[in-house]
Amino acid sequence: MSSPAARPRLAVIVGNAITGDSRVQKTALAAARDGWEVTLVGRAAGGETEYSSFGPVRVIRVAVDDVMRKHAWVKRQRRGLRARITQWGLPDERALARYRTAHRVWVREQRAHIGWTYSAGASGALSRHTRRLWIRLGRHVHQARVRAFRWERRRSRRKHTPVGEWRRDMPELIDLELAFGAVLDDLRPHVIHANDITMIGVAAQSAARLRSRGFTCRWLYDAHEYVRGADWHTELRTSAYHDLERQFIGRADAVVTVSPEIAEVLRRQYHLPSTPLVVRNTPIREAVGRGESSASVRAACGLGPDTPLLVYSGWMDRDRSVDTAVASLTSLPHVHLAIVSGRKNAVLRELLELAERIGVSDRVHVVPYVPQADVADYLSTADLGLICSKRLPNHEMSLPTKLAEYLHAGLALVVSDVRTVATYVNAHGVGEVFSSGDVPAFAAAVRRGLSRKKELAENISEAILKELSWEYQCSILLQLYRELSGLTPPPPSSVVPWDARERMGSVTDGGWTPLRATPIRLGLGPANHSGQLAAFAQAISRERGDVSMEVVMLKRPGSPLDYPADHYLDPAAFGRRETQIAQIQRTLGRYTHLLADAFLPILGRLNGEHVDGDLPALLRAGIKVALLAHGSEVRHPLRHMERHEHSLFHDAPEEVVRRLTAVTEHNHRIARECGLPVFVTTPDLLDDLPQAIWAPLVVDVNAWACDAPVMRRSRPKVLHAPSKRWTKGTARILPALTGLHERGVIDFQLAENVSWSQMRALVREADIVVDQFAIGSYGTFACEGMAAGKPVMAYLSESAYGSGVPVPPIVNATVDTIGPAMERLLDDRDATARIGVESAAFARAYHDGTQTVRALAGFLR
Numbered sequence: 041m042s043s044p045a046a047r048p049r050l051a052v053i054v055g056n057a058i059t060g061d062s063r064v065q066k067t068a069l070a071a072a073r074d075g076w077e078v079t080l081v082g083r084a085a086g087g088e089t090e091y092s093s094f095g096p097v098r099v100i101r102v103a104v105d106d107v108m109r110k111h112a113w114v115k116r117q118r119r120g121l122r123a124r125i126t127q128w129g130l131p132d133e134r135a136l137a138r139y140r141t142a143h144r145v146w147v148r149e150q151r152a153h154i155g156w157t158y159s160a161g162a163s164g165a166l167s168r169h170t171r172r173l174w175i176r177l178g179r180h181v182h183q184a185r186v187r188a189f190r191w192e193r194r195r196s197r198r199k200h201t202p203v204g205e206w207r208r209d210m211p212e213l214i215d216l217e218l219a220f221g222a223v224l225d226d227l228r229p230h231v232i233h234a235n236d237i238t239m240i241g242v243a244a245q246s247a248a249r250l251r252s253r254g255f256t257c258r259w260l261y262d263a264h265e266y267v268r269g270a271d272w273h274t275e276l277r278t279s280a281y282h283d284l285e286r287q288f289i290g291r292a293d294a295v296v297t298v299s300p301e302i303a304e305v306l307r308r309q310y311h312l313p314s315t316p317l318v319v320r321n322t323p324i325r326e327a328v329g330r331g332e333s334s335a336s337v338r339a340a341c342g343l344g345p346d347t348p349l350l351v352y353s354g355w356m357d358r359d360r361s362v363d364t365a366v367a368s369l370t371s372l373p374h375v376h377l378a379i380v381s382g383r384k385n386a387v388l389r390e391l392l393e394l395a396e397r398i399g400v401s402d403r404v405h406v407v408p409y410v411p412q413a414d415v416a417d418y419l420s421t422a423d424l425g426l427i428c429s430k431r432l433p434n435h436e437m438s439l440p441t442k443l444a445e446y447l448h449a450g451l452a453l454v455v456s457d458v459r460t461v462a463t464y465v466n467a468h469g470v471g472e473v474f475s476s477g478d479v480p481a482f483a484a485a486v487r488r489g490l491s492r493k494k495e496l497a498e499n500i501s502e503a504i505l506k507e508l509s510w511e512y513q514c515s516i517l518l519q520l521y522r523e524l525s526g527l528t529p530p531p532p533s534s535v536v537p538w539d540a541r542e543r544m545g546s547v548t549d550g551g552w553t554p555l556r557a558t559p560i561r562l563g564l565g566p567a568n569h570s571g572q573l574a575a576f577a578q579a580i581s582r583e584r585g586d587v588s589m590e591v592v593m594l595k596r597p598g599s600p601l602d603y604p605a606d607h608y609l610d611p612a613a614f615g616r617r618e619t620q621i622a623q624i625q626r627t628l629g630r631y632t633h634l635l636a637d638a639f640l641p642i643l644g645r646l647n648g649e650h651v652d653g654d655l656p657a658l659l660r661a662g663i664k665v666a667l668l669a670h671g672s673e674v675r676h677p678l679r680h681m682e683r684h685e686h687s688l689f690h691d692a693p694e695e696v697v698r699r700l701t702a703v704t705e706h707n708h709r710i711a712r713e714c715g716l717p718v719f720v721t722t723p724d725l726l727d728d729l730p731q732a733i734w735a736p737l738v739v740d741v742n743a744w745a746c747d748a749p750v751m752r753r754s755r756p757k758v759l760h761a762p763s764k765r766w767t768k769g770t771a772r773i774l775p776a777l778t779g780l781h782e783r784g785v786i787d788f789q790l791a792e793n794v795s796w797s798q799m800r801a802l803v804r805e806a807d808i809v810v811d812q813f814a815i816g817s818y819g820t821f822a823c824e825g826m827a828a829g830k831p832v833m834a835y836l837s838e839s840a841y842g843s844g845v846p847v848p849p850i851v852n853a854t855v856d857t858i859g860p861a862m863e864r865l866l867d868d869r870d871a872t873a874r875i876g877v878e879s880a881a882f883a884r885a886y887h888d889g890t891q892t893v894r895a896l897a898g899f900l901r
Contacts, residue, residue: 075529095540202279269433565592579889769814
């Protein structure tokens with residue numbers, strides 16, 4: 041018996057928001073092109089985890105709480121007797137604001153009392169005088185408390201000095217580990233690629249936890265810069281990062297960095313057993329010069345082809361010394377400067393203010409970033425590429441990414457005399473060098489560069505471009521992944537483009553009409569079992585132009601299922617108030633119709649675990665609701681065992697049977713009492729919900745269609761793919777199938793935990809598809825097999841078919857008869873092949889979505 045090769049899993053993690061970080065994006069795409077199952081994990085800007093994709097690469101931006109940072113801050117503020125006195129009753133700024141507001145209210149009330157005493161004569165005058173003294177005393181107390189609070193805050197901030205221990209100096213790193221570590225625990229990657237210093241502890245601890253559970257996980261640390269040579273702006277951050285790297289770098293299974301100079305320093309400093317591998321951050325050469333994008337830096341500046349144009353591309357900080365270029369424009373009267381920047385920060389604002397002061401603002405242009413695959417083409421219309429960096433350790437020790445980008449853009453360079461860059465430029469004759477920070481020297485270098493730009497550009501050789509290409513650099517990295525894991529990924533099922541664009545909010549293109557101002561605005565959610573809600577939405581879009589849709593899906597971070605949806609919700613957060621509020625805002629007032637999937641709540645779990653808790657709010661909002669069932673939420677375990685000798689519930693754990701019995705009885709009551717339309721996707725569920733309407737399962741018959749003939753091999757391939765073994769009766773049918781396999785009669789494949797794309801490839805390669813033998817009906821996998829023109833074998837109960845439900849051309853067998861039934865298929869191969877043809881026709885007639893949309897027509901009015 042053969043099992044399909046599962047793709048090894050790679051997690052690429054980075055502590056930023058991913059957008060604009062070309063190195064991590066290219067790393068993820070390179071690995072996907074090599075056949076890895078890749079998840080790229082970064083940090084969300086807000087309080088909710090976000091999901092998206094780059095082609096086949098899943099992207100998760102993790103919401104990070106600041107619990108440990110706040111805990112440490114409050115602990116520092118409340119340290120000692122003095123702090124307890126000065127901060128008494130005022131733990132934070134919000135408490136102070138409440139106290140000050142309460143004091144103003146008290147003063148206003150006291151003044152009102154004074155006004156009421158003016159008619160009381162002499163006794164009133166005494167009362168007024170007393171209250172004025174009382175107000176004055178209250179003000180003094182109030183001011184003293186506020187001053188004490190402010191004084192203690194200032195003193196506490198001054199007192200908190202680094203201790204050289206990262207957990208105490210920068211407790212927010214613990215918050216990062218809590219958030220990212222939870223995702224990695226779910227992903228169970230074979231390799232973790234930790235980018236930059238903030239992720240080194242996350243990777244080390246996550247890999248160690250996975251190893252403690254018996255799972256082999258390797259990890260590598262990718263040092264994007266020399267941590268001890270960088271300016272981290274605060275003593276606390278500097279201390280924390282130094283200690284973090286010292287503590288974990290020796291635990292890494294491999295270390296990677298961006299230059300030979302940094303690699304050698306790291307080896308010596310931390311006594312590493314081997315010199316770190318060097319993987320420079322370079323452009324994708326295949327993407328250069330395709331001419332597919334009309335964007336250019338010159339056009340973005342609004343300049344003609346004859347205007348001299350300098351370009352600086354990259355992160356803005358004072359150490360990059362771009363002010364040298366701005367200041368030089370006073371002596372370069374016809375030259376313009378383009379600054380490619382993702383957003384305005386304080387440094388960029390300072391540069392623009394400088395340009396305004398010296399009268400060159402009309403020649404300084406801030407232009408936007410473009411996707412990483414387009415950078416070289418975007419820059420290519422400038423005349424010279426600039427690197428103005430100050431002579432700092434990190435700058436001295438590596439070639440910056442922008443150097444390779446400029447060279448692939450065909451630009452001659454003007455660079456400061458930082459050691460590694462200046463040495464490279466001089467050795468290859470591709471630019472001019474000036475003394476860092478020297479404005480006249482910079483201007484002179486620009487003049488020389490403009491006069492020699494053609495000559496300098498001609499020195500950009502094939503050897504330079506090959507070495508400074510991502511295709512060359514990433515080959516080193518991909519080989520490292522294989523060596524670390526001991527795994528060789530199978531070839532990718534389809535071509536992964538280098539220029540894949542990020543799609544926010546879903547894993548793949550939805551293929552349905554997105555929610556907008558149509559007569560019917562349909563929400564579907566939140567289970568999306570086997571991607572059926574997405575398939576329903578696609579089918580409705582093909583048939584109904586008056587319906588727009590939004591699919592919401594519950595999906596755990598790191599879940600391998602890649603079904604499309606518009607919004608993914610973490611089940612762990614579905615009971616939180618903020619999630620409930622977000623779902624109420626998403627649903628009420630936006631949807632006219634709702635297909636409530638699997639009887640689950642759509643607004644969150646604060647109203648209960650079932651949809652009936654949400655129905656009052658939904659119906660009051662005027663939303664037309666229908667219920668959709670797929671299986672275990674309405675398939676009553678005890679009754680199913682009475683009807684079927686080999687019911688799946690005979691093999692289920694007792695606690696599962698008890699739980700599902702309670703769930704189904706609750707949902708049956710909802711279906712009886714709510715008065716709403718009820719739909720089921722498989723005919724056997726009509727035994728449990730006789731009032732329901734069959735809305736057939738939907739598959740993309742064109743995507744699964746296959747021209748490959750079946751039953752031509754001497755040993756036909758037989759495929760069985762259980763999502764959970766006990767739900768398909770797998771244990772009961774394995775002896776017969778493995779026996780046939782061992783006799784050399786069939787080539788049996790058992791596929792488990794594989795992605796949709798892998799499953800499609802396996803089905804299209806198969807001769808016979810084996811579905812379930814414990815339910816009594818056929819499911820999505822059988823529909824996909826039929827759509828591919830494969831004979832399908834499954835157990836179908838007599839009660840499920842009739843009363844208008846068509847009988848599919850599925851070979852009906854039981855646990856006891858599967859062996860003989862399989863041998864009959866093998867004995868008459870031509871007849872078996874004809875079953876495959878009939879299966880494809882049946883799938884197109886009943887499972888392409890047309891019949892399903894007809895079933896929903898009464899609801900979608």
